[in-house]
Amino acid sequence: MAANRHRHANTVPLALITGWVLICVVIGFAGLGYVYLKNQSITTGTKTKALERELAELTTQDEVVRSKIALLSSRAALQRRLDSGFIKLVPITDDRLVRLDLGSRKSASEIRAVSNERTTP
Amino acid sequence: MSGTSRRAFMTCCGLAGSFTVFSARLVQLQVTRHDEFAAMAAEKHVNKEPIYARRGAIRDVNGESLAQNEPMKIVIADGSLMEDQPAIARIVASALDMPETQVLEKLATQRVSKTDGKQTPSRYIVIKKKVADSIACDIADQLAAQKLRGVHFEPDTDRNYPNGSMLCHVVGYMNKDNVGVEGIEKNLDEFLCGRDGFRYVERSGTGRELVPYRGQERAPRDGCDVQLTVDMGLQQIAESELEIACKQYRPKMATCVIMNPRTGAILAMANRPNFDPNEIDPSDDPMVIATRLNRAITDMVEPGSTFKIVPTAAALSLRLVNRNSYIFCENGAFLWGGSTLHDHRGYGDLTIQELLMHSSNIGAAKLGIQLGEQRLYEAVRKFGFGERTGINLPFEIPGVVHPPHTWSKISITHVPMGQEVAATPLQIVTAMSAIANGGVLLMPQIVQSITDQDGNVVQSMKRTEVRRVATTEAVDIVREGLVKVVSKKGTAALAHVSGFSVAGKTGTAQKAGPHGGYDPDRHVVSFVGFMPAEAPEFTVLVMLDEPKVKRENNYGGIVAAPVFSRIAERAARYLNLTPSPEEPDNELIVTQAGSVRD
Numbered sequence: 035m036a037a038n039r040h041r042h043a044n045t046v047p048l049a050l051i052t053g054w055v056l057i058c059v060v061i062g063f064a065g066l067g068y069v070y071l072k073n074q075s076i077t078t079g080t081k082t083k084a085l086e087r088e089l090a091e092l093t094t095q096d097e098v099v100r101s102k103i104a105l106l107s108s109r110a111a112l113q114r115r116l117d118s119g120f121i122k123l124v125p126i127t128d129d130r131l132v133r134l135d136l137g138s139r140k141s142a143s144e145i146r147a148v149s150n151e152r153t154t155p
Numbered sequence: 156m157s158g159t160s161r162r163a164f165m166t167c168c169g170l171a172g173s174f175t176v177f178s179a180r181l182v183q184l185q186v187t188r189h190d191e192f193a194a195m196a197a198e199k200h201v202n203k204e205p206i207y208a209r210r211g212a213i214r215d216v217n218g219e220s221l222a223q224n225e226p227m228k229i230v231i232a233d234g235s236l237m238e239d240q241p242a243i244a245r246i247v248a249s250a251l252d253m254p255e256t257q258v259l260e261k262l263a264t265q266r267v268s269k270t271d272g273k274q275t276p277s278r279y280i281v282i283k284k285k286v287a288d289s290i291a292c293d294i295a296d297q298l299a300a301q302k303l304r305g306v307h308f309e310p311d312t313d314r315n316y317p318n319g320s321m322l323c324h325v326v327g328y329m330n331k332d333n334v335g336v337e338g339i340e341k342n343l344d345e346f347l348c349g350r351d352g353f354r355y356v357e358r359s360g361t362g363r364e365l366v367p368y369r370g371q372e373r374a375p376r377d378g379c380d381v382q383l384t385v386d387m388g389l390q391q392i393a394e395s396e397l398e399i400a401c402k403q404y405r406p407k408m409a410t411c412v413i414m415n416p417r418t419g420a421i422l423a424m425a426n427r428p429n430f431d432p433n434e435i436d437p438s439d440d441p442m443v444i445a446t447r448l449n450r451a452i453t454d455m456v457e458p459g460s461t462f463k464i465v466p467t468a469a470a471l472s473l474r475l476v477n478r479n480s481y482i483f484c485e486n487g488a489f490l491w492g493g494s495t496l497h498d499h500r501g502y503g504d505l506t507i508q509e510l511l512m513h514s515s516n517i518g519a520a521k522l523g524i525q526l527g528e529q530r531l532y533e534a535v536r537k538f539g540f541g542e543r544t545g546i547n548l549p550f551e552i553p554g555v556v557h558p559p560h561t562w563s564k565i566s567i568t569h570v571p572m573g574q575e576v577a578a579t580p581l582q583i584v585t586a587m588s589a590i591a592n593g594g595v596l597l598m599p600q601i602v603q604s605i606t607d608q609d610g611n612v613v614q615s616m617k618r619t620e621v622r623r624v625a626t627t628e629a630v631d632i633v634r635e636g637l638v639k640v641v642s643k644k645g646t647a648a649l650a651h652v653s654g655f656s657v658a659g660k661t662g663t664a665q666k667a668g669p670h671g672g673y674d675p676d677r678h679v680v681s682f683v684g685f686m687p688a689e690a691p692e693f694t695v696l697v698m699l700d701e702p703k704v705k706r707e708n709n710y711g712g713i714v715a716a717p718v719f720s721r722i723a724e725r726a727a728r729y730l731n732l733t734p735s736p737e738e739p740d741n742e743l744i745v746t747q748a749g750s751v752r753d
Contacts, residue, residue, distance in 0.1 A: 079366025090310065094226040094288055101225040101315065108220070108317035109391055 198269060201357050201370065202278070207310055208349030209608075211378030213326055213339055215387045216420075216603055221326050222340065224312040228291035230283045232262050234276025236362045237305030243298065247306065250294045251283050258282060282306075285313050304362055314340075316432045322390050324449035325383070325424050325548065325601065328432035337447055339381060339601070341549045346605050346613065349378035379613055382603040384420035389413050389693075392725045393423040397697075400718045401427045404702035410450045410580045411722065414694045416588035416685055418618050419597030421546070422693060426450045452544075452551040455577035456679045456700070459664030459711070460514045460646075462573030462583075464590055464633055466522040467507055469534030471629030475525050476507055478632050482518045484510075489517040492564030496520055508636030512645045514661060516572045523571035528559035531570060537624045538586040539596050540578050546599045554578045573664060580681075584696040586624075587660070587683045590637070591691040594630040596621040634658050638688045641716075650682055650716035652723045654734030658691075659684020659719065661711035666701070677701050682715035686723045692730055695719055 105111060115121045184192065213222035230247065237243055240262045248255040264277040291308045298306055314329050327338020333348075335341040355370030393411040401409050406427070413423040428446040430436075436443045448454070470476045487501025498515050510518035523531050535541065541556030555577040562570075569575045578586075581599060589596040598619035605614040625633070637658035641650045646661045662681040668674035681698040685691040697715040704714060727734075 075367045076365070079364075083364055083366050094310070097224065097226045098288060101223055104220040104223055104317045105315065108319075109387060110317065110319040110321055 194269075200359075201355055204354050204356050205309075206352035206354055206373075206375045207312070208351050208375035209377040210312065210314065210333070210349065211347040211380045213347075213381045213383065215322075215383055215385050215390070217386065217388075218382070219387045220317050221322060221383070221385075221387075222314060222316050225315050226288060227285045227311040227313045228288060228308040229281060229311040230286055230291065230294065231307050231309055232280040232282055233278045233305050233307065233362065234262065234264065234280060235278050235305075237262065237276070237303075239303055242301060243303050243306060246297045246301070246303070247282060247294060250290055250297070251286060253283065284311055286311070307362075318387070319433060320429045320431045321394055322385060322387070322424070323429050323432050324426050324447070324451070325385060325421075326432065327549075328435055328447075338449065338548060339383065342547055343381055343602070343605070346379040347381060350376040352376070377608040379605045379607045381605050384415075384422065384600055384603045384616060385424065386422050388729050389726055390423040390425065392722055392729060393425040393695075396718055396722045396725070397425050397427055399721075400697070400699065400714075404699055404704055404714060406699040406703070407701040408450050408454065409700065410454075410696070410698045411718075412451050412580055412584045412696045413722070413726065414584050414588050414599060416591035416597075416691045416694045418616075419585075419588070419600050420603070420616065421599055421601045424449070424451050424601075449548060449550070451580045452546065452548055453579070454700075455552055455554045455579050456698070457576065457664040457666075458573040458578045458583050459662035459679065459681065460516075460519075460573055461587070461660045461662035461681055461683050461711075462576065462578075463511060463514065463519045463571065464587065464637070464660060465534055465538050465540075466519055466526060466531060466571040467511060467636070468590065468594075468625040468629050468633050469530065469537075470522045470526055471507065471632055472625040473526070473530065476522070478508070479506065481506060482510060482515075482521050484515050484517045484521075487517070489520065489568075491520065491524075491568045494565045494568075496568055507632060508639055511633070511636035511660065512639040512642070514640070514646045519571040520568035523567050526571075528562060528567055531567065532556070532559045534624075535570065535576065537596070537622060538589065539621065539624075540576060540582055540586070544579075544581055544585055544599050546581060547602045551581075552579060554582055573662065580696055580698050583662075583681070583683055583698075584694055587685065587696070588691075588694045589624050590630055590633055591658070591685040591694050593627050594623055594625040596624045634688060637684070641684065646710070646712040647682055647684070647716040647719075649712060650684055650719045650723075652686060652720055652727065655686050655723070655727055655732070656688040656735055657684055657686045657720075657723065658688035659716075661716060662698075663710045663712075676706065678709045680709065680711040680714045682711050682719045684719055684723070686727065687732065687735060689735075692732055693723075693726055695722055695726070697722065 112121065116123065210224055212220060212224070214220055230251065232243070232247075240259060244255050244258040244262055247253070248258040251258075261280055261282055264280045265274045266277040267273070268275050286308075294306065295308065298304070312333075314333070316323070316326060316328070323338075325338050327335055327340035327342075329340050330336050335344040335347065340347065352373045352375035354372040357365045357368040357370070359365055393413055397409050397411045400406075409427040411423065411425045412421065414421055426449060430443075430446045476482070481504040484498060484502035484505050486503060487498045489496040496517055498513075498517050500513070502509075502513055502515055502518070505513065505515055505518050509515075510522075526534065535556050541554055543551045543553045545551075557566075557575065559566075562575075566575050585596065585599050598621055600616045600619070602614070603616050604612055606612050637660055638656055639645050640660055641647050641657040647659055650657055650659050650661075659682055662679070662683070664679045664681075665673035665675065666677040666679060668677075679698065679700050680702060681696065683694065683696040685694040697718045699714055699718075702709065702714050708714065
């Protein structure tokens with residue numbers, strides 16, 4: 035009788051259940067992984083965009099500053115400053131000039147050539 | 156089949172049929188009409204965004220900035236994202252200093268959908284270009300504070316010219332569409348402008364870019380940087396002296412060109428009237444447009460006596476005359492072809508060098524007769540007159556040299572003294588440079604190099620010999636004659652520069668009158684010379700059109716020569732040229748602070 039009952043009792047298909055559970059777990063983890071990776075990708079994209087924007091802003095600021103430096107240090111700007119009296123150039127007076135005997139110099143690079151005579155119309 | 160089974164069968168069939176219909180529709184949507192719906196989705200969410208290339212800079216030979224970019228912003232509206240257009244318009248209009256109605260009108264721009272042909276709000280509305288970065292930030296902050304969306308900013312640039320009107324005709328300027336319309340900006344536009352890139356971008360419903368879904372992308376290729384042969388130190392000298400001359404003589408126009416006779420490099424090119432490329436007047440007034448002309452290459456004048464270097468060099472090269480030949484100058488009046496030619500003063504026998512020194516018209520005419528029409532014409536063409544020099548600047552004209560078969564009886568006597576031909580100032584300085592460098596006509600160069608953004612040299616200046624125009628011996632004799640021109644006995648004593656030997660030639664050309672012939676009161680005066688005469692470092696041309704001076708002073712030797720002298724003296728100091736020790740009369744001084752006087 036016991037053997038017969040044992041033969042007819044409902045058995046738990048452990049192997050099958052384990053198989054299905056594993057499949058579900060794999061699918062679940064794959065789904066979670068997909069969502070995680072997608073989230074990562076979007077987060078990285080947002081960070082990339084923010085960094086790109088920051089880099090672009092820094093480049094822009096750099097270019098603006100460079101442009102301002104060029105404008106403020108240009109010959110035209112310096113001339114305006116000179117004309118307005120902000121920068122003062124002192125004319126070279128005669129006592130500041132050194133007259134050299136050209137025959138005594140050793141090489142052409144030894145002196146800076148300056149002529150103090152100005153031909154006038 | 157029982158009733159229950161039949162009902163079950165019918166239900167199954169119904170369900171199967173419905174699912175089949177749904178499946179068929181799904182297949183139709185996903186497969187058959189895939190492209191159509193994908194395009195609709197793309198139109199809704201995907202934008203092709205431009206990535207602007209940076210325009211290349213223009214610099215002088217020492218790297219000084221002549222044209223550069225200032226980063227700005229373009230204010231863009233996306234009609235599909237805007238919910239409160241009046242509020243946006245209010246903020247944007249007040250920040251951009253625009254009428255609110257105008258902004259509202261722009262925001263309401265519609266476009267026709269490519270897929271269904273319906274009118275939808277435009278997604279790319281340019282509200283304003285060239286907005287300062289600080290203003291763009293201010294707009295963005297105000298919109299964010301009120302949680303308004305639909306306005307974004309794209310990078311833009313404004314071209315600015317730090318030196319203002321200095322070298323304006325060479326550098327040129329750009330129109331509002333960022334296209335070069337004058338000068339180097341025009342001629343080298345293809346190198347300077349680069350190539351814009353693009354990127355396909357997908358946006359979320361809130362307008363944020365979905366970076367992982369970026370599509371096809373092409374990186375921009377920035378424009379090349381252009382380095383000119385111009386030295387701004389010399390340019391400033393030329394500009395300031397020309398400005399002084401213009402204030403003193405009030406000419407209609409004035410030009411100064413400084414050239415390196417050994418390489419053909421243009422070291423300075425200044426014109427009056429001039430303009431500020433940072434503030435372009437948009438009017439069509441001819442007077443305004445005239446200020447933008449580079450007179451050195453777009454204006455032609457009769458060169459006058461500066462042209463006498465051509466028949467003398469030609470006659471010497473062909474050995475028709477030599478250093479010791481005498482030409483009888485008819486004591487000041489020479490009848491030829493029914494017309495009497497006059498000299499400023501009566502001269503008898505003159506050597507070739509004395510002919511140049513006194514600028515004898517009769518002597519030059521006789522050289523022309525000796526050469527003959529064909530050989531004179533060939534000599535004129537050999538020196539580059541009647542053809543474009545090929546300088547890398549726009550709108551250069553070739554000048555006018557008529558072929559001999561169209562000449563009148565007196566042309567043979569007038570062409571040698573610079574009449575009946577028309578030349579640009581650049582042609583004159585190029586011809587004089589040929590004398591300065593030993594007889595080789597060089598192509599004038601204005602571009603030193605073109606460099607791409609990786610530092611690779613795309614193009615660089617090469618000394619380009621056009622042709623030999625005269626023999627070395629002939630050129631030596633002419634050069635000695637030109638040195639005498641600047642002596643106390645010559646016509647250009649005022650071109651003298653202390654400490655240096657100067658060679659040059661004056662030119663005083665009468666202008667054509669309104670009723671034919673020449674107008675005795677309107678002159679183009681010029682002086683073209685080089686220095687030091689024995690080893691020239693630069694050739695300078697100074698030309699003034701109709702200077703306001705007394706008739707007895709209206710000569711190149713009186714008006715233009717002193718300007719040359721001042722330019723040459725300052726240029727010599729700037730270039731650190733060593734004075735010639737052979738000149739005992741000249742007192743030479745040396746100072747470490749010499750450059751301050753520049």
